[in-house]
Amino acid sequence: MKLxxxxxxxxxxxxGETIEVKDGYARxxxxxxxxxxxxxKTNLKIYEERKKVAERKLTKEKSKAEAVKSxxxxxxxxxxxxxxxxxxxxxxxxxxxxxxxxxxEGYKIDHKFIIIDEPVKELGVYTVKICLxxxxxxxxxxxxxxKEEI
Numbered sequence: 001m002k003l004x005x006x007x008x009x010x011x012x013x014x015x016g017e018t019i020e021v022k023d024g025y026a027r028x029x030x031x032x033x034x035x036x037x038x039x040x041k042t043n044l045k046i047y048e049e050r051k052k053v054a055e056r057k058l059t060k061e062k063s064k065a066e067a068v069k070s071x072x073x074x075x076x077x078x079x080x081x082x083x084x085x086x087x088x089x090x091x092x093x094x095x096x097x098x099x100x101x102x103x104x105e106g107y108k109i110d111h112k113f114i115i116i117d118e119p120v121k122e123l124g125v126y127t128v129k130i131c132l133x134x135x136x137x138x139x140x141x142x143x144x145x146x147k148e149e150i
Contacts, residue, residue, distance in 0.1 A: 001020070001021060001022070001027075001038070002018065002019070002020055002021045002038075002039040003018070003019055003020075003021060003026055003030060003031075003036040003037065003038060003039055003106060004016070004017075004019075004036060004037050004038075004039050004043055004044060004047050004087065005017050005018075005019060005035060005036050006016055006034060006035060006036055006037055006047070007035050007143055009035050010037075011038040015087070016047065016051060019036070026038075044100045046077070050117070061073035061133060062085070062133050062135060062136060065132040065133035065135075066136055067137040068107075068132055068138070069132055069136055069137075072107065072130060072132075072138040072140055073138050073139055073140070075100060075105060075107075075140065075141075076140070076142070076143060077098070077101040077140065077141075077142055077143070078101070078142075078143045078145055079093055079097055079098065079101050079142055079143070079144050079145070080145055080146070080147045081093065081106055081123070081144055081146065081147065082146070082147055083123055083146040083147075083148075086122075087122050087123040087146075088121060088122055088123050088124060089120070089123070089144070092119050092120050092121045092130060093116070093120035093126075093144055094111070094116075095111035095112070095114035095115075095116060098111070098114050098116075098128060098140070098142060099111040099114060101142075102140075108130075109130060112131075113131040113132070114128060114130055114131075115128065115129040115130070115131065115137075116128055117129070120142075120144055122144070123144050123145060124143075124144055125141060125142070125143055125144075126132040126141075126142045126144065127139050127140070127141060127142070128140045128142050
């Protein structure tokens with residue numbers, strides 16, 4: 001049976017691909033679970049229209065992410081930490097702490113999207129990546145200062 005995949009299916013294909021599978025597999029699993037629809041002109045036209053709408057939505061999201069990127073890259077945040085001798089921190093700066101600091105600045109970014117390349121265990125200035133969109137990453141300047149200085 002010839003089908004159009006409506007979702008990515010591991011070892012079968014990506015969304016939008018036309019595939020050929022056995023009738024039972026199509027009728028009993030792929031179609032009822034919403035992974036595929038029968039290949040015909042009507043379904044093909046419907047799927048193409050959905051694909052165009054999704055592409056426009058992705059383009060709009062990417063442009064919003066670009067705008068947020070420019071604002072974040074002009075920002076620098078301060079994270080106060082307890083420090084001991086030789087400017088060594090008691091602990092390290094985590095994505096959660098950076099997320100909280102961003103929240104205080106008015107940006108709600110989940111800690112899962114904050115990428116720290118190296119562990120931050122000393123006072124100083126660091127650059128952290130923030131994933132705003134699969135194609136858009138912002139570089140944020142983070143100042144790690146001693147709590148005593150504040």
